[in-house]
Amino acid sequence: MAKRGRPISQGHVAHASVNSVRASDNSFGVASVTLGVISLPVAGLLGVIYSIVGLVFGIVQQRRRSGSWATAGIVLNTIALLLSIILILISILKPELLGISYPTP
Numbered sequence: 431m432a433k434r435g436r437p438i439s440q441g442h443v444a445h446a447s448v449n450s451v452r453a454s455d456n457s458f459g460v461a462s463v464t465l466g467v468i469s470l471p472v473a474g475l476l477g478v479i480y481s482i483v484g485l486v487f488g489i490v491q492q493r494r495r496s497g498s499w500a501t502a503g504i505v506l507n508t509i510a511l512l513l514s515i516i517l518i519l520i521s522i523l524k525p526e527l528l529g530i531s532y533p534t535p
Contacts, residue, residue, distance in 0.1 A: 457491075458488070459498075465480045474514055477510055478515065488504035
């Protein structure tokens with residue numbers, strides 16, 4: 431509510447609303463969790479890419495404002511990255527464990 435004799439400036443009101451949106455913004459944390467959930471079933475090369483991007487988003491959110499979304503995203507993406515690296519190594523070193531057979535010359 432405005433005080434008498436003092437008009438409300440539109441710039442001041444808009445600035446206050448932008449600050450309140452930034453204070454409760456968890457968009458990087460939510461994106462991190464989403465990428466973590468997506469990268470688990472697509473473990474492999476695509477999972478590595480998704481989980482690295484998700485880790486970056488989680489760390490950015492953690493530095494902005496620590497919260498459960500950022501922590502969950504970092505944990506999910508770390509698990510997905512490790513799983514993807516393990517599956518890539520197994521497919522290179524022991525492909526028969528994954529049911530991959532290469533023709534012998």
